[in-house]
Amino acid sequence: MALLAGDDLDRDKFFKAGHPVIKGSTFDLTIGSIFDAKGDRKVEPYNLKPGEMVQVVSAEEFNLPNNVTGHVTYKTRLTRKGIWALTVGIIDPGWNGPMTTTLFNFSKVEFPVAIGTPFLRVSLFQHKGVHDSLLKTSGLASEYKREVQSDASTVFPRSFLNLDVVASSASKLALKSFNRTAIALIAASAIVFALIQLVITLSPPFVSGWSSDTQLEIEKLNYQIEMLRQEFDSSTQVEMAKLRHQMELQGQDLDTFTQVEVEKVRQEIELLRQDFDNFKNKNLPSDLSTESNEN
Template sequence: MVLTSAEIAQKEIVGNSVANGQRATTYDATVGCIIKDGCEISGNSHTLAPRGIVWVVSAETFKLPADVTGLATLRTTWTHDGILALNVGIVDPGWDGPLAAALVNFSNTNFVIKKGDNFLRLLFHGHDQCYPKIIKKTPDDYKKDIINKSRMFSDSFLSMDRLVSEVTEKVFSVPKFVIYLTLTGLALAAASIFAPMAYSVWSDNRNIAADLRSRVESVEKEIDDLRAQSSAAARLRNSEAHLSGSDRMGAPIQPSQPASPQQIRPVK
């Protein structure tokens, strides 16, 4: 069962509550202090650069009884602006102290965090009585814990400049002969891969060229045979024409025979 604002107040869950944090069924925790690189920001605001990380501690304290569990999420308005909270979630029964979140700016523009801004929205669920472990943190002790935690974090999330610098330093600190051996190994590996492929392509092209050359020679031979046959046929036709003309010119002329007396009839 979700507790209403009146039930939250009745159970005295929120200490140091402010009016602008109270909602119908939730409470918005406000920024109490801002911590970066193990130090508390002294001013009233902090500009969070792109990929920057800061810790924000609530101005309120939260005391959850044995029959209430809390759920903390970052304000939707901040998430729409590109801010992500790394460690929000369940607030267990028995917790008594402030709440904090590590915030990362995933946008491409600066984001200003001011003390007193609403940053966490808490929803409280009522349930049957349980027997939780009581954890009590004073605001000062809790702040010291967050300061120590912040020292373990980088000042920026996925800092590309630092990453490139570290990689470059490690690469160029390697002895030159190791780099040469590595490059030689890569070259030999590439040769072992591409040399067989190149030989196969060259061999295939050579076989194709040889086959084409053989076919061209065969076609040329057939053309020569056809030309020879055509020339022989022409010579044969010329010889036959010459012999036919000679026969007509040398044939003897047969004399005409005189008519026989029987063939001569008198004229009546």
């Protein structure tokens, strides 16, 4: 198998339509048709948004003999601008149609996809002839393009991996986990408060003998609240870092919904501590309340 280069790269020999750009050992293919996620054909430059995909078909149509195989790669100049061709590979001997690929914008800015722009690079390799029964053809170019147009509207999503949906879902799941933890402890603390209030109300003569048990419960509750605060702060940092990484892939900053919801949970925990302090000051004997505050 030999790589064709220089004078061996003959447009008329390997193509039946279009104007491929001849390089030293490759041909550059140019964009001939653009189909968006709705399957609509675009004539004017299409502004490909960050994270968005679009289907493009080459203006050039191959006419490969049975002893030549093509190898397609993406243009490195496009990748430097954040545009990646997702489907590249081998062109079988006998192929007599255009090439199609999916362009994906993984940059943070829009990119104009225009007809005539070089987008793929093709190397041709000559080898022993392949039997006619193994040759692969494309059929009519018009039918091939209609198939690509149909796939664009029915198979491919508009954005790669739907990153906006992924980030939003991850944010909601993280906040749901935080809320469950905080609400569970708040509910448990409320029950403890109610029991303490009930005992004080119904059994004031026994408050002095009960003080040591109460002190122990207060210390346990203080410890639980503090552990919740530490766990919440630690989990928040980890989860927000994950969400920030997801959103940065599409150029967004984590400064809206997530931070607002996290702050709400943090305020609930702080209110719980304030309620607990107020309860001690109002309902416990002065010596016991002072002792608890000192601890």
